[in-house]
Amino acid sequence: MAFCMIYTTHGSEEEAKRVADLLVNEKLAACANIFPMSSVYWWQQQVQQDKEWVAVLKTTLSNWNVVKERVAEVHPYDVPCIIKWEVEANDAYEKWISDSIKKD
Numbered sequence: 001m002a003f004c005m006i007y008t009t010h011g012s013e014e015e016a017k018r019v020a021d022l023l024v025n026e027k028l029a030a031c032a033n034i035f036p037m038s039s040v041y042w043w044q045q046q047v048q049q050d051k052e053w054v055a056v057l058k059t060t061l062s063n064w065n066v067v068k069e070r071v072a073e074v075h076p077y078d079v080p081c082i083i084k085w086e087v088e089a090n091d092a093y094e095k096w097i098s099d100s101i102k103k104d
Helices: 013-025 061-074 091-100
Strands: 003-010 031-043 046-059 082-087
Touching: 003 013, 003 061, 003 091, 013 031, 013 046, 013 061, 046 061, 061 082
Parallel strands: none
Antiparallel strands: 003 046, 003 082, 031 046
């Protein structure tokens, strides 16, 4: 059984935690890992360099669209990064993810 990891970037640790907490509390994601990073990107006609925070959310493939829409709804960025990776893990971990989220 595959599941997905959803990668999102945030302007602060607090913002990443707020979005992750919301999704886990709403049982749309089983968990989130949050970590700092440095970003270089093109925005508003120039190259930007910023410190950002990444949240990697784990959920079922069937939750992808709901999570994507919910992140876009609550995210403060004009153009949030919301990327899905389809992945596989050990059976026990995948069962835990499935058991931890709200069913359709």
